[in-house]
Amino acid sequence: MKMNKIPHLKIMYLNPIGFDAYDPFFAEMIKDNKFPNTEVHVTSLNSKVGLMDNLEYRTYNGLISSELIKATRQASIEGFDALIIGCFYDPHLLSAREISGDMVVVAPCHSSVEIALKLSNKFSVIIGQKKWENEMHHAIKSYGYGEHLASFRDVEMNVCEFQKNHDITANKLFQAAEKAVNEDFAESIILGCTCEFGFYQEIQQKLNIPVIDPSLAALKQAEQAALLKKNYGWKPSRKWSSEAPSEADIAEFGLFKEPFEFGNRIIVN
């Protein structure tokens, strides 16, 4: 069977916070970078999870979990081919994958490392706060990439500060990346927050090594995963640890009774 064309792909980019101010920025990025035939819904969780604009704490990460699970189930039911959990902590990735039905779930940290390690042997991650490192390091080690990590470098900024003054942020990210290269022997750089968007090209040009933008990485890996699913049937396993709850149990326990209400959606065609 001929599988040359890119089929219509339906992808959700979900900011896993109860706050939609960032959605337009990601929508714009997606508009410029998706395949022509890809439909992307950019949205956030709803305000039930609180109004924090970041997941810098495990507490926040814990608070969004239930709604993220419900959102994943909903996206699967709506027929999305792939879901992007739009936060560099890759929050609840394995849990979301369990309930995703035939939808593939990807996330920025995992996606970025996959790209960086095809282009170099060691990468560093530029984060906002030292605080973030423990949880992200844990994720990277659990994926298996711990031995290839050169370092984390932080710029002492919060998530919400990255987009306040572009020059200051660009400068801080560049300096941290440069130190990662010169002192930690990084061969590639990953920007360790989806809100560090808009900076990768300039740093890449200055340092002349790959600098990976995580939300862009996640978008393109999501399209790839969606494509492979549609063309080759490479959809999530439901065997052993990948088994999902049965529909009978879901009904009995009264789960997912009402459709999940996302925040506003920006649909990018």
Place this chain on the structure above:
Amino acid sequence: MKMNKIPHLKIMYLNPIGFDAYDPFFAEMIKDNKFPNTEVHVTSLNSKVGLMDNLEYRTYNGLISSELIKATRQASIEGFDALIIGCFYDPHLLSAREISGDMVVVAPCHSSVEIALKLSNKFSVIIGQKKWENEMHHAIKSYGYGEHLASFRDVEMNVCEFQKNHDITANKLFQAAEKAVNEDFAESIILGCTCEFGFYQEIQQKLNIPVIDPSLAALKQAEQAALLKKNYGWKPSRKWSSEAPSEADIAEFGLFKEPFEFGNRIIVN
């Protein structure tokens, strides 16, 4: 300063499900095993999380997360010295520890392994379904105990079946434990579900090796942690990755605005 007496300890045993049918059983166990001067509140999350009687799926685990975080914060505010997350998956242990204030958080899997490894060099865990292994194995490896794990053995039972027919369960658990000893070279056994209560003594007697009951293990390790906190100030660190969100941020983001409503509480004095 003299610290010989066991101070009054206030502990919460929280079944992290939206279903309180098991609470009386745990209350009874606690009544018989707590220090005289310990006050234990046995409770569950509320029905917002769904009515499942188990966390056998990462999906369920994800669904209870937000309420568990809120419950942890609430218990901390109410002045509990220690919180037990009463499920062998130790769900969201690190997240709960972050928001627990001065309250120590313990969980059955971690508590059980600590006990087993003082008494033997290798342990096996007897679980209900093969499905559980991946998530529990991940936890045990992240604690650092992976090299001491002899095996998981499953008995092909669901959580809710363990207490249906005591003889059948006793027999299945014994047979699995015996195989773990003879074929996997386990030197001690951990019962890998809090609902496997009521069986450890019989198996221990038959096999003549330590058999750890996880909820009992968690209760006693919680009392120990509470005692050390009160007497020596050994309370949770709030530095680096253990830092909690600031009260200012919590207020700004509208988190924890209303007191968390636990399910019914059984207070054991």
Place this chain on the structure above:
Amino acid sequence: MKMNKIPHLKIMYLNPIGFDAYDPFFAEMIKDNKFPNTEVHVTSLNSKVGLMDNLEYRTYNGLISSELIKATRQASIEGFDALIIGCFYDPHLLSAREISGDMVVVAPCHSSVEIALKLSNKFSVIIGQKKWENEMHHAIKSYGYGEHLASFRDVEMNVCEFQKNHDITANKLFQAAEKAVNEDFAESIILGCTCEFGFYQEIQQKLNIPVIDPSLAALKQAEQAALLKKNYGWKPSRKWSSEAPSEADIAEFGLFKEPFEFGNRIIVN
């Protein structure tokens, strides 16, 4: 800048043996599966490396190394965006990546595992001979995926036997895959030889879990890598361990003086 279209991609699929009998089969597969705008050259090394039709031995792997390096350099000079080293041993992947200039180098084992682990938590690899396991296991561990490997299962066949009798091979691969699932608890299957082509769909359908064809996996990951390179400048790092020899040294040492002569090329447009 708008990056929605798939640019023209130029990819080489290189069978790293001195024997071109398999080339037409891969060309046919590629024809059916590449993007319309991708140009793929399917070729092999030349007969200098010997006439073996497989790399089942480290010896053979060693014998093809020099020509593979020269071929990689040549492909880079010819302006290919990505090179596929078409053997599941991923032979000399890091060495080829060093000398590849701006061309990205991918290989089937690495590509397959990336896909399998987005769809499951544990995978097994179905190989021809027990002999292969040690070298492939070493590669998988060095990538970081060792903890996610359920098992290798072999079918006691040589590379050249896979395509002799389709029914026998199909049956043997299925039985090995089924055992990997039932006895080793694999959640997905990777066919561990590019010559196991033509079988993945049938086994996937029967087992209802993802079954990854390695040459197809490599083709699609190569297109993805080429696309990311062209659109975002994500090309190989040349820093630290990724540094390549200088052109001055190459000239001084008399390396790559003459253009590398590939075997016959099948050009798939």
Place this chain on the structure above:
Amino acid sequence: MKMNKIPHLKIMYLNPIGFDAYDPFFAEMIKDNKFPNTEVHVTSLNSKVGLMDNLEYRTYNGLISSELIKATRQASIEGFDALIIGCFYDPHLLSAREISGDMVVVAPCHSSVEIALKLSNKFSVIIGQKKWENEMHHAIKSYGYGEHLASFRDVEMNVCEFQKNHDITANKLFQAAEKAVNEDFAESIILGCTCEFGFYQEIQQKLNIPVIDPSLAALKQAEQAALLKKNYGWKPSRKWSSEAPSEADIAEFGLFKEPFEFGNRIIVN
């Protein structure tokens, strides 16, 4: 059966050196911190092992081994519920556990890490000399805690210097702990020598993170282990690698013929 009361516990605190000058200090600490109903015998090995006041060298560690084994056996015969090997190297912990009969054996390093990791994700150990690190690091890795270790920091003092000038020691320990926090990102501190007693509170107060005193940690974990043994039968396994020599073999080989003579005992009731 009701197990609410703390039974009478009989614990030995054994300084594993041939030198009893430290015993009164530990007895005083124990007096202030044990349960009312616990009987602790504080003692040392006898002078057969030499008169060194420390185990800073593997040589010394080797020299005390035989007597430590004999002492362990003797304590077991005398009916102690738990034995504390009172040195932060945790010398011969696994060997002592083998011959301890129904007595549980604990040690300060292991006990301290258990406490620190309930309160934080990373700990540092403050030692006297760089020399100590290799052996202690090896122990911590063998327990499984290597990934949670932030660093060792040394204060360039010998064991016997810690108690000479309290102000100097307090200052040095504080400075090392502060560096561990600020430069190595420790979230909790363990004082890495039982002779660093008397300092934890002050440093804890200044740094506002948990600072664990190792002999106090060992005392309380010993009481806990003794309690669990008496109430729940959680006594040492004697299966597989935990099997002890048979009494027949012990008799045949002429081992433990005479009761072991401890140094002077201070009995704390």
Place this chain on the structure above:
Amino acid sequence: MKMNKIPHLKIMYLNPIGFDAYDPFFAEMIKDNKFPNTEVHVTSLNSKVGLMDNLEYRTYNGLISSELIKATRQASIEGFDALIIGCFYDPHLLSAREISGDMVVVAPCHSSVEIALKLSNKFSVIIGQKKWENEMHHAIKSYGYGEHLASFRDVEMNVCEFQKNHDITANKLFQAAEKAVNEDFAESIILGCTCEFGFYQEIQQKLNIPVIDPSLAALKQAEQAALLKKNYGWKPSRKWSSEAPSEADIAEFGLFKEPFEFGNRIIVN
């Protein structure tokens, strides 16, 4: 400087037990296999350590430690170039190395694995009892060879049984080795007890893979180490963790006051 000749080498082969019945057998083996110019003293510890003829228990291992340390010091003072600790547990190897002065210390397990891994990628160890595995596995992992270990296989015999009936032992060792090859995919075999002497050649011939005799391996590696020391000054480091106690401290603590009295010595010239 010309270093072609093998200098006079003085080596001690020390059976670390208080029992000299095996000494003549090892002396005979050594006589046949040492360099002409090597002088080997074969001896045991004295009866102070007890009369056990094996170190199958950590208890016994602990009981011989002090005397082993004293013996090591004594051998160093007597000018031996190398010491062999003649037991496959490699008991107290790091401790003995610390106090060995300019003498190199080797041991059978470590020596055997070094040889096996130059000849194969995976080895199995044939031991007497399952009991032995935990301690030996720990040693092999601490050396770094854990990933190359195919398996332990036990023959359910005690140390003292190996030489009782040569035919029975030969048969059992062969069968275990054959299973290690066929079921565990071992590529070489190590006999995991110095008392398994006299069997390696026959098994090696039958299986046609390397079968390493551990005492022979230790002898030849000891000669090699002694040679390198004498010719190139490659003697033990005394820096950092390899630092030994100072002579001043040894004197102050009253250690090693009297020369250590070995058991009977058989001197092989």
Place this chain on the structure above:
Amino acid sequence: MKMNKIPHLKIMYLNPIGFDAYDPFFAEMIKDNKFPNTEVHVTSLNSKVGLMDNLEYRTYNGLISSELIKATRQASIEGFDALIIGCFYDPHLLSAREISGDMVVVAPCHSSVEIALKLSNKFSVIIGQKKWENEMHHAIKSYGYGEHLASFRDVEMNVCEFQKNHDITANKLFQAAEKAVNEDFAESIILGCTCEFGFYQEIQQKLNIPVIDPSLAALKQAEQAALLKKNYGWKPSRKWSSEAPSEADIAEFGLFKEPFEFGNRIIVN
């Protein structure tokens, strides 16, 4: 059977480059250090591999592979007992071992670490360029020695510079070694390039810790391996992953048809 004498040993020292300028230096070293009865052929690959005087790049390493495999086969056919691959990258060690027949293959890095770790617990490697570290680190980890590595330290010199000005090199190597000891806590030093010959003694004397010369280490370990092979039949396994291609396949594939032509040989008797 008496095995006291050192039999005639036939060893090849192969510089795996197409450039023989270094051969006389190694021949001189070998002349002074081999056993009287050892015959060593010092040679290089031929100019087919290019004229680079180093293997500092994975590219060069890849370019010499085919000829190295052929050379190994040829040396085996000529009846050499052992082959030394004379480069600290230990290039293609496992591949060469597969096709080596009854000849043992050793290499400088592996040989050096074996020696260093009998004399110390931690070693550092002094290399020319940071660039080398990644590949060498990978090798050391795959041998199992990663946990014992203190550090790499580079002197910012190319291979061909080491022998240009002896004083400058001696000074740089000494300073790097001193830093490795003082800042990285190395207890022994390995010179990480065979072209760092002529320096070990001076640094060893100054630092008073073992400093291992890698080509000397390889020579002596090769003699030892050759001796063990001749006297005890400890020759390479050909089972499982150590299996070599069959002669039938070699003939069918037209491999090794003509004898390999080494560069000039210096025969040291």
